[in-house]
Amino acid sequence: MSTLTTQDTFDVLLESAPQNFSALRTAGKELYQSAGLPVAKAEEYKFTAITKKLEKSISDFRAASPISISKNQIIESTFKGFDGYTLVFSNGKFLPELSSQIEGIEVSGLNESTGGVGTIAKAEKDAFAALNQATFNGGISIKVPKKVQVDKPILLLSFNQSNDGQVITPRFWIEVGDFAEVTFIDQSVGLVDSPYFINKVVEVKGGINSQINYYRLQHEGDQVIEVSNIETDVLADARFTSVNISLSGDMVRNNLSLNLLGSNCEGNMYGIYLLNGKTHVDNHTNVDHTIPHAESNELYKGIFDEQSRGVFNGKIFVRQDAQKTNAFQQNNNVLLSEDAIVNTKPQLEIWADDVKCSHGCTVGQLDEEALFYLQARGIDKTLAKGLLLYAFVGEVLEKIEDESFKNHVVGLIQNRLGSKF
Amino acid sequence: MLTIKNLHASIEGTPILRGINLEVKAGEVHAIMGPNGSGKSTLASVLAGREEYEVTEGEVIFQGKDLLEMAPEDRAREGVFLAFQYPVEIPGVSSTNFLRTALNQVREYRGQEPLDAVKFLSLMKEKMKLVEIDQKLLSRSLNEGFSGGEKKRNEIFQMAMLEPTLSILDETDSGLDIDALRIVSNGVNQLKSDKNATIVVTHYQRLLDYIVPDYVHVLYKGRIVKSGTKELALELEEKGYDWIKEEVDSAAV
Structure with missing residues (x-):
């Protein structure tokens, strides 16, 4: 086994990246290479030593090829009572033949005619987003046309397993037209309890007055390392709600960014972490109020047992033009063990002067x-x-x-x- | 029913109870009175099993069993009920859900079938009348945003639901206006029978006009220094606690 270093960790992956989206991939690669993986104590990854973790736990930095999935596995992995459409992925690759047909919605593998890919999740903000842009394998495009109200939730069911390699790079492009409504449930299933690294990017382009729910359940094996970047543009009168539930994993880092771009829109970020063992979950959220009269609500609650560890970092930007902003943020944590640790940090930057903003972080024990x-x-x-x-x-x-x-x-x-x- | 022998208890190394002896029989109402800091609430807490208190000496036998050996939940299941001086607000737990869980845990311990939702609700409705509590209150989070009087009524309502053998009312009267006091006492009196017993812990005699005790005990410096009937309470009301303090303190010299 070769000794990996920060510089060349992902070289094999970069070299064997698919050929499509060449301009996008080249740009991603350059950004990734100039940024490099986060070094120890890098501000954005201060409490989450992701680079060290990757180098210690992952030995084969090649892409994991898709594995075959049976209909039975899909049925078994779909939670009880679910009534909706299912889109199936294997190691990040979309499997249309096993997925539901959803009338009135355009679903396809990601291809260059999709347009817009990379315009919302900006590769310059995060080395992993850049790496994903350079190396994503497969991916999906989901387009909900204008005024379409999707009658049932869409389950994005990903099956993961280390295969010939241990790196899984999913990429979702979601476009929701004006006045359209849709709910997504993003859930991954680890097929065997083996170490692998998921580097995921989800871009959501919401239309005017659209209503989008993005629910996510992280409940894979205890050896899973994951970094995700979910970013969305929220236009006027629209509402975007994220609920993120983290229950397991080895080290998980979630970057969630909401760009509030149109007046009277609403961005909601909710989450639970309920951890034990040595699981480490880091939720970094970012909401950017760029226009007046928008609202954001944020509530994350954490329960940490044994030697688990949590990180919460909530950024709220209120730009100078964003008068009459309402922005609320709260993060409450309960530590059940003396060995559990949580680091929580609100980070508000407010340039407008007529706003209502509040934030609060607590760390306590059971009453x-x-x-x-x-x-x-x-x-x-x-x-x-x-x-x-x-x-x-x-x-x-x-x-x-x-x-x-x-x-x-x-x-x-x-x-x-x-x-x- | 309850025998307390030479009970000593301390908190963080400071002795609070210094040798309590008390015998409570079925059908009786005992009032424990005493000045502030005499150990009244400590006694109530020790009986209910609050962990901060360390019992250093003595024993408590409840219906033939060693009460001090039991976890708080087992004491409750055996039939001990503490009406809290300061009922705790618990956001997110509805009163109804909480009570149903509690009641069914108690029933399970006693080898009874759990109550289904319908039976539980009808029992609840019946007991609600006792303390004139509104159902709206019970659909809210447990004690959250309740007034002082509502919290105390909720305590007695819980008591009615759980049907304890021994009820300990810890300063249930404090902070109640006369109407609330009447309602609460009325509830307690209706629950009284020749099979159960009540210990009323109070600083003031007023409550004893409504819940009439068979015995009154005065607690001072962690011991019962005087026992009598309800007339003792009236005497205390009139003369205060100083004469008892003097009696005890001069005897100690």
């Missing part, structure tokens, strides 16, 4: 008095703990509008907390 109160009524201590923790994250769960997905997540969380009631 012992509340625990005693429940026990004193006959409730078992473990169950009482579970009830309190479930109540703690309940506020975020309420943001999930799709009932079947909500029930699925509630089930997973109650199971983890031992709080079924």
Whole structure:
């Protein structure tokens, strides 16, 4: 095994990248090479030593080829009660033959005629976004035409497994027309518990007055390393809501960016991390208020047990023109073990003077008095703990509008907390 | 039903209870009175199993079982109920859900079938009348945003639902206006039977006009220094606690 260094870690991947999108890939490669992987203590990755982790845990930095997926696997991996359309991916590659046909929507593999790719998730902002742009394999384009209201949620079901290589580079391009409405559920399934690295980019181009929900469940094996960049443009009168649920993994870094570009739009970022073992999850969010009269809401709640670790960094930019902005941010954390760590940081930069902004971060422990109160009524201590923790994250769960997905997540969380009631 | 023998308890190394002896029989109401800091609430907390208190000596036998050996939830399941002086607000947990979970855990322990939603609701409706509590209140998060009086009523409502053998009311009267006090006491009185017992911990005699005790005990410096009937409470109301303090302190010299 060769010794890898920051400089050449992804050289093999870059050299064997697909041939299409050549201009885009060349630009991505140049940006990646000039930025390099984050060095130790790099500001944006200060608490998440992703480079070190990759070099330690991944030995084969080639792309993992798609594996064959059976219809049965799809059925087994689809959560109970789900009623919607399913789009299937294998190691990042879209499998149309196994996916639902969705009437009135254009779904295809990503190709150069798609247009717009790389214009929303800007490669210059993050080395991994640049690396994805240079090396993505396959990818998908989903276009919801103007005024189309997709009647059921769309499940983006990704099957992952290290194969001939251990790097998976999915790329989603989602375009939602003016007045269109759609809900996505992004869920990955690890087929075997082996180490692999997912470097994902999702670009969402929302139209005027569009309504988009993007729900995401991270619940793969404990050896998975993932960096994702999800970025969206939100136009006038539109609403974009992200709910991100992280339950496992080795090291996970989520970059979520909302660009609020039209007045009266709304951007919502919600999340739960419920971690144990040595799982490390880092949520970096960024909302950019560029215009007046827009609103953003953010609420992330974390529960950390054993030696797990969480990072929250919430950036809010309110540009000079963005008067009458409403921007709210909150991150609350509970540590259940002395070995768990959380680093939380709000980062507000406000240039406008007539705005309403608030932020708050808390890190605490389980309320012992509340625990005693429940026990004193006959409730078992473990169950009482579970009830309190479930109540703690309940506020975020309420943001999930799709009932079947909500029930699925509630089930997973109650199971983890031992709080079924 | 309950026998407390030479009970000593301390918190963070500071002794609070210094040898409590008390016998409570089924059908009885005992009032524990005393000046602030005498150990009244500590006694209530120790009986319910609050972990901050360390029992250093003595024993508590409840219906033939060693109460001090049990976890708080098991004491509750055995039939001990503490009405909290400061009921805790728990956002995100609805009163109804909480009570149903509690009730079914208690029933399971006693070998009874869990109540289904329908039976639970009808039981709830019946018990709600006792303390004149509004159903709207119970669909909200547990005690969250409740007024002082609503919280205390909710305590007695929970007591009615769980049907304890031994109820300990810790300063349930403090902060209540006369109407709320009447409602709460009325609830407690209706729940009284010859099979259960009540310990009323209070600083003021006023509550005892409504919940009439069979025995009154005065706690001072962690010991019961005087016991009597309800007349003792009236005497305390009239003369305050100083005469008892003097009696005890001069005897100690």
